[in-house]
Amino acid sequence: MTTPALEVRGLRKSYGGVTVTQDVSLTVMPGERRLIIGPNGAGKTTLFNQIAGEIIPDAGTIKVFGQDLTRQPVSARAHAGVGRTYQIITLFPRDTLLHNVAMAMLGVSRKRFEFFNSLKPQDALYQQAHDVLHSVGLSHCVGMKASEISYGEQRRVEIAMAMAQSPRLLLLDEPFAGLSHDERLIVRDLIASLPREVTIVMIEHDMDVALAFAEKILVLHYGQLIVEGDRETVVAHPRTREVYLGA
Amino acid sequence: MQIWVIQTLNSLSLGGLLFMLASGFALIFGLMRIANLTHGALFMVGAYLAATVSRAGYGLLLAALAATLLVALFGGVVERLILRRLSGNAQGQVLATLGLSFVAADSCLMVWGGDPIPIEAPRIFQMPLRMFGLAFPTYRLFVLAVAIVVAIGLYVLIERTRLGATIRAGVDDMQMARAVGIPASRLFTTVFCLGAGLAGLGGALGGPILNAYPGLDADMLPLALIVVILGGVGSLVGTFISSFIIGFIYTFGIALVPDLAYVILFLPMVVVIAFKPEGLFSRSAT
Amino acid sequence: MQRFSIGLLLITLAGLPLVAGEYFVNLGSQILIAAIFAASLNLLVGFAGLTSLGHASYLGLSAYFCAWLSSKMGLGHAVTAPAALLLTTVVGMVFGWIALRATGLGFLMLTLALSQIVWGLAYRWVSVTNGDNGISGLSRPSPFGIDLGVSNHFYWFALIATTLCVLLMARLIHSPYGASLRGTRDQHRRMSALGFNVWGIRWVAFVVASFFAAVAGLLYVYFHKYIHPSVMSVTVSAEALLSVIAGGAGTIMGPLLGALLVVVLKNYVSAFIERWNMLLGIVFLVIVIFMPAGIKPGIDALLGRLRRGQS
Numbered sequence: 076m077t078t079p080a081l082e083v084r085g086l087r088k089s090y091g092g093v094t095v096t097q098d099v100s101l102t103v104m105p106g107e108r109r110l111i112i113g114p115n116g117a118g119k120t121t122l123f124n125q126i127a128g129e130i131i132p133d134a135g136t137i138k139v140f141g142q143d144l145t146r147q148p149v150s151a152r153a154h155a156g157v158g159r160t161y162q163i164i165t166l167f168p169r170d171t172l173l174h175n176v177a178m179a180m181l182g183v184s185r186k187r188f189e190f191f192n193s194l195k196p197q198d199a200l201y202q203q204a205h206d207v208l209h210s211v212g213l214s215h216c217v218g219m220k221a222s223e224i225s226y227g228e229q230r231r232v233e234i235a236m237a238m239a240q241s242p243r244l245l246l247l248d249e250p251f252a253g254l255s256h257d258e259r260l261i262v263r264d265l266i267a268s269l270p271r272e273v274t275i276v277m278i279e280h281d282m283d284v285a286l287a288f289a290e291k292i293l294v295l296h297y298g299q300l301i302v303e304g305d306r307e308t309v310v311a312h313p314r315t316r317e318v319y320l321g322a
Numbered sequence: 323m324q325i326w327v328i329q330t331l332n333s334l335s336l337g338g339l340l341f342m343l344a345s346g347f348a349l350i351f352g353l354m355r356i357a358n359l360t361h362g363a364l365f366m367v368g369a370y371l372a373a374t375v376s377r378a379g380y381g382l383l384l385a386a387l388a389a390t391l392l393v394a395l396f397g398g399v400v401e402r403l404i405l406r407r408l409s410g411n412a413q414g415q416v417l418a419t420l421g422l423s424f425v426a427a428d429s430c431l432m433v434w435g436g437d438p439i440p441i442e443a444p445r446i447f448q449m450p451l452r453m454f455g456l457a458f459p460t461y462r463l464f465v466l467a468v469a470i471v472v473a474i475g476l477y478v479l480i481e482r483t484r485l486g487a488t489i490r491a492g493v494d495d496m497q498m499a500r501a502v503g504i505p506a507s508r509l510f511t512t513v514f515c516l517g518a519g520l521a522g523l524g525g526a527l528g529g530p531i532l533n534a535y536p537g538l539d540a541d542m543l544p545l546a547l548i549v550v551i552l553g554g555v556g557s558l559v560g561t562f563i564s565s566f567i568i569g570f571i572y573t574f575g576i577a578l579v580p581d582l583a584y585v586i587l588f589l590p591m592v593v594v595i596a597f598k599p600e601g602l603f604s605r606s607a608t
Numbered sequence: 609m610q611r612f613s614i615g616l617l618l619i620t621l622a623g624l625p626l627v628a629g630e631y632f633v634n635l636g637s638q639i640l641i642a643a644i645f646a647a648s649l650n651l652l653v654g655f656a657g658l659t660s661l662g663h664a665s666y667l668g669l670s671a672y673f674c675a676w677l678s679s680k681m682g683l684g685h686a687v688t689a690p691a692a693l694l695l696t697t698v699v700g701m702v703f704g705w706i707a708l709r710a711t712g713l714g715f716l717m718l719t720l721a722l723s724q725i726v727w728g729l730a731y732r733w734v735s736v737t738n739g740d741n742g743i744s745g746l747s748r749p750s751p752f753g754i755d756l757g758v759s760n761h762f763y764w765f766a767l768i769a770t771t772l773c774v775l776l777m778a779r780l781i782h783s784p785y786g787a788s789l790r791g792t793r794d795q796h797r798r799m800s801a802l803g804f805n806v807w808g809i810r811w812v813a814f815v816v817a818s819f820f821a822a823v824a825g826l827l828y829v830y831f832h833k834y835i836h837p838s839v840m841s842v843t844v845s846a847e848a849l850l851s852v853i854a855g856g857a858g859t860i861m862g863p864l865l866g867a868l869l870v871v872v873l874k875n876y877v878s879a880f881i882e883r884w885n886m887l888l889g890i891v892f893l894v895i896v897i898f899m900p901a902g903i904k905p906g907i908d909a910l911l912g913r914l915r916r917g918q919s
Contacts, residue, residue, distance in 0.1 A: 127801065153803030165798045167791060178791055182802030186784045193782045240802070357713045359661075359720070407897055413659055416716060417853070417896045420661070420846060424889030432883065540842065544724035547717050581735065584728040591721065592706055599709040 078141045080105045080244050080274035081126070086135035088121055088298075095121045096132065097298040103291075105140075105243075106271045110289030111278045114318060118298040119278040120162070120248070126276070127159050127246055128152045139244055153182055158242030160233040162249040166221035172232055173217045176204035179236035204239065211235045211265055227258030234265060238273075245269070247277040251284050259284050282319075286310070294318060327456050329577055335462035335531060337569025338469025342524030343542060344549040345476060345561050346517030352493045352555050353513050355412055356405060359419040362543030363426035364518050368393050368525025369534035370430055373439045376529075382444045386526035390519045397518025401511050423539060431536050438536075441529030465527050472520070473562050480558060489513060493556060545572070548591050621767055625760040633759045639871045640766040641827045644773045646851035646863035646870075648820035653849065654857030655781060656813040657793030659716050661845050662723025665703070666818040668840030669726065670696040670825030675743040675835045676736065685749035693822050700818025704811050723845060730837035742836035746829060756830065766827055773820055778860050780816065789813055843885060847874070850888065854895050856902030869903070 081103040088096040095118045103109045113119050124130040126137055128149040137145045139155050152159070167175050177200045181187045186200065194200070208217050211231045216224055221232065230250060237245055250266065251259050263284050269275065279285035286292075292309045294302040296318045302309050309315055343365050350358045368389040375385035400422060408414040442448075443461040450457035480486035488509055491499040500506050525538075532538060545568060553564030568587065575586035625633045645667055652658045673692035677683045683691075707718040730737050737743065748756035756762045780786050791799045792806045800806050829835050838844075847870050855866025877887055899906025 129797075149800040150803050150805050153801065159801055161798070165795050167794050167798075169794070174787075178787065178799075179802050181784055181788060182799070182804050187788055187804065189784045191779050191783055193779070194784050194787055236802070351713070355713065357717055404893065404897070411900070412713060414896045414900055416659070416713065417849070418893055420842075421889040421892030421896065424843070424846070424885045424892070426889075428883050428886035428889070432886075540724070541728075544721050544728075547721040547724075551714075551717060551721065581733045582729070584725045584732060588722075588725050595706055595709045595718070599714075 077105060079103060079138070080107065080140060081276060082136075082138040083126065084136045084138075086122070086125060086137065087133050088125060088130065089133055095298050096125065099135070099295075099298070099300055101293060101300065101303075103244075103274060103276055105274050107274055108288055108290045109274075109276045110285050110292045111276065111295055112280070112282065112285065112292060113295035115280065116297075117295040117318075119280075119295055121298075122295065123246065123248055123278050127157070127248075153240055153242075156241075156243035157246065158237035158240050158244070159246040160230075160237050160248055160250060162252050164226070164229045164233060166229055166232055166236075168222040169220060171218050171220055172208055172213060172224070173201055173204050175221055175232055176207050176235055176239050177201050179239040180204060180207075183240050207235050207239045208232075210238075212261075225258075227254050227261060230254060230258070230262055231265060234262070238269070242273060244274045244276065247275065249279055249281075250277065251279060251281050263288065324456055327458060329573055331459055331462040331466070333570040333573040334566065335465040335469075335569075336573055337566035338466045339524045339528045339531070340545055340549055340569055341469050341562055341565035342472055342520050342527070344546045344553075344565055345472070345558065346520035346524075347546050348550050348553075348555050348558075348561050349489075349513055349520075350517040351550065353489055353496075354405075354510055356415045356419065358514075358517070359416060359543065360400070360423045360426060361419075361517075361521050361546055362539035362541075363423040363430075364393050364397065364521040365525035365528070365542050366430060366534065366539040367396070367426060368522030369441070369529045369532070369538060370434050370439070370525075371522070372526035372529045373434075373441045373534045376441060382441065382526075382530065386523060389526035390523040393522025393525075394515040394519030398511055398515040400518075401514040405514070406507070406510075423543075427536070427539050434534070436536055439534045441534060443530035461530055465531065468523075468527060472523070473558070476558060485512070545587075548587060552591055552594050618767075618771060622764065625763055630759050633763045635871070635875060637759070637763045637766045637827075637831055638875075639868050640763075640770045641824050641831060642848070642851065642867035642871045643864045644770050644827070645821055645824035646848050646855070646867040647774055647777055647860070648817045648824065649848045650852045650857060650863040651777060651780075651813050651817040651820070653852050654859065654862070655786070655789050655793065656810055658711070658810060658813070659849070660707070660719040660817075661716055661842060661849065662703075662707075662719035662721075662726075663817070663821055663848055664840050664842070664844035665723045665726045666696050666700055666821035667825035667828060667844070668730065668835075668837075669699055670822035671829035671835045671839060672730065672737060672743070674826055674829050675746055678746060679743055680736075685747075689749065689826055692826060693819065696822035696825065697815060697819045700815050700822075701811075704814030704818070708807060708811055708814065720842065723840065723842065727837060727840040727842075730840055737837065740837070742834055744834040746833045746835070748830045748833065762831065766831075769823065769827060773823055774860065774864070777816075777820065781860065785809070785812070843888065846888065846892065850892055850895065853900075854891075854903050856904060862902060866902075 079102045083099060083101050086096050086099045087094065099122060111119055111122070121130060125132045128144065128147060128151065131146060135145070136143060139157055142155050144151060144155060167178065180200055180203060205217060208214060211234060213228060213231055213235070216228065221229060234250070247266070250262055254262060266275070266288060277285065277288065286306060289306065291305060293300055294309060294315055301318065302312045302315050304312070343361065347358060347361045350356055371389040371392055372382065372385040375388050376382045404418055404422070405415050408418055447461040447464050449460060451460045451463065480489060488499070488504050491504060492506070492509060496506065549561060549564045549568050552567065553560030567590065571586055571590065572583060575583040579586065624636050649660065649663045652660050670692045673695045674688045677688040677691055678685070703722050707715050707722065710718055731739050748762065750756060751765070754761055756765055788799065788804050788809055791804065792809050796806050828839065851866030851870045852863045853866070854869055855864065856862030874884060878884055881887070895903070
């Protein structure tokens with residue numbers, strides 16, 4: 076029995092009187108490409124943020140490769156091999172792309188506890204950052220500031236930062252949000268090219284590009300999982316249509 | 323027994339004054355996210371104004387009214403001319419209020435000089451109330467009564483009026499409030515005037531108890547901060563209760579261990595911060 | 609190239625006593641002390657993104673610990689100096705823990721409240737601090753037998769101390785820790801997700817800042833040979849904050865220039881008007897409203913607008 080990459084059991088979260096996550100359970104095996112979709116307000120972001128550690132659930136458990144992370148702080152995620160991207164781009168705007176990726180690598184390195192050594196541009200850290208940026212096709216602008224590149228390029232830097240930490244589980248938060256058609260294709264290809272050692276769980280609102288990526292899909296509606304299955308099953312399911320066309 | 327009565331009433335009246343000071347601060351902070359560091363100075367200006375007006379022969383009560391209105395007006399001017407320019411820049415607003423507090427404090431020094439000015443309580447409150455063989459300082463009872471009236475008034479304002487509803491909406495979610503058409507700019511000026519006026523009222527009524535002296539602002543501001551930190555920002559009840567807790571701790575602290583009264587104040591704040599950083603009663607985080 | 613210009617600056621500064629009279633040398637010492645203090649605050653304000661209004665506490669506590677240990681306990685400088693630094697840093701650890709239970713405005717209010725409590729304690733705990741009379745009759749140390757009572761000697765001593773402190777702080781800023789500190793200032797949510805312990809990083813910055821403020825406090829009490837509770841007032845914290853903001857937060861040289869400006873202004877103004885506090889307040893308002901990024905960027909922007917207006 077292989078340990079699941081992500082195992083969520085009975086997750087529940089309420090705010091005031093509103094239950095945003097209702098008894099959600101899901102299992103993602105290593106190497107999978109899982110997509111969670113649902114109309115706006117379905118609770119995708121809340122579910123995602125509980126898995127990512129920013130929100131603590133009221134009940135239920137979250138296990139990553141067998142490790143219980145339910146009540147662990149956000150920073151524990153990175154050390155457990157979980158990486159994430161954000162729907163709203165949160166790069167370090169005044170720093171170069173190289174520095175952005177280097178920070179990502181620093182987060183999981185012992186080097187971050189060094190107080191007196193100068194962090195020089197010749198450092199091995201920056202060299203590795205170079206390689207990571209090369210793998211997402213951004214070698215040509217490594218020296219530019221994050222605020223100076225296009226939105227699509229920023230999205231790719233986000234993914235680069237997450238990948239720089241060699242995660243075993245990658246959480247993508249609406250990676251196609253705000254991208255132009257061409258940018259979407261580039262990001263889609265980038266995600267498709269990620270190695271199988273990385274398990275990917277993605278939430279998306281836009282169906283077109285996301286459906287092509289996913290092997291297994293979960294549909295969320297009002298905090299509950301209502302449909303689960305592969306592409307054909309989900310697309311053909313009457314409840315899926317109800318939820319999306321009705322919404 | 324008599325000493326306990328005196329100290330208890332001292333605590334209650336100090337608590338009442340602190341409530342008037344802190345409720346204004348909490349309102350401004352809760353709605354506008356501005357930590358108004360001028361608040362101690364507003365209290366002091368209220369005290370000085372009351373001193374001048376009452377010495378001119380108008381009596382303390384009228385003086386307190388005048389002080390409240392003038393300080394509220396001053397608050398409105400400050401909000402419109404200075405704080406408005408810095409909207410969106412929370413740190414800038416705080417630093418601006420800091421700068422203002424220095425200007426206000428030094429201005430008071432210039433106008434009223436360096437000696438403390440004693441203020442007389444109104445004649446009717448000067449005789450102690452004799453009951454059960456004990457003497458109750460009447461003015462302190464009066465201050466307590468005013469504080470309770472103010473508390474009730476604020477409660478009614480916030481929970482039962484339209485203005486209060488807009489304030490509550492703004493405190494909960496300013497963006498949403500704007501989106502449903504609540505005029506933020508008028509609301510901000512109104513609330514700032516209200517908060518400033520409350521501070522001025524506290525300073526004026528506090529005159530007979532604390533006197534008006536340079537440094538009153540620096541003595542009162544940290545007390546207001548501690549009350550608000552302890553009670554939590556979003557809660558009127560929290561501010562009310564913690565005002566009296568601090569009033570008691572401070573008064574009895576000064577009486578029993580005068581050297582260490584400030585440290586005594588420190589401890590409940592530390593304990594609360596350690597276990598419940600949002601304050602004892604707060605709904606919203608700082 | 610940078611090393612060369614820094615070296616040149618140091619030589620110029622070291623040469624001051626050879627060309628200027630005692631008044632200016634003493635002014636120079638005061639500027640140096642203010643520079644260390646402002647630089648220490650900048651670790652919090654500029655690099656950690658945490659605005660503190662209670663920094664004067666650490667300068668004052670260090671000065672008082674030193675004064676108390678030498679005058680009331682009769683201990684020598686070799687003991688009082690490290691003891692003062694250690695004790696103040698411990699207080700910094702505790703206060704930092706308390707203040708960092710909140711961020712942003714909550715943090716600011718906590719630092720102010722804590723600072724006012726310490727200030728009030730200094731006035732009221734007369735048996736220990738002599739209250740409003742302060743502690744006087746203190747002495748300057750004699751490192752390696754050199755008499756620091758001579759103004760020039762003290763100036764060079766302060767210059768060495770300032771140089772060491774600034775170099776150490778610069779080293780810290782340029783280290784991996786420094787990079788992570790700046791990261792928490794810019795995107796703390798992202799930093800957590802990347803695996804950094806944001807609270808721990810901030811707390812360390814707070815403690816280090818209080819340590820260097822303590823160093824400034826020692827120099828302060830050596831210079832004045834006297835300590836009074838007013839050194840822990842909000843005014844002193846505000847002057848340091850003004851130095852940081854006016855000079856430009858988030859740079860190494862900024863606060864040093866800011867300190868120079870504030871001390872010189874204070875010295876000259878005090879000769880003409882008594883209302884330093886009012887002027888400080890007005891300058892604060894002007895800088896915050898019109899030049900929030902600091903005087904230099906502010907003046908550049910102003911000139912830019914004038915030039916555009918003309919063409």
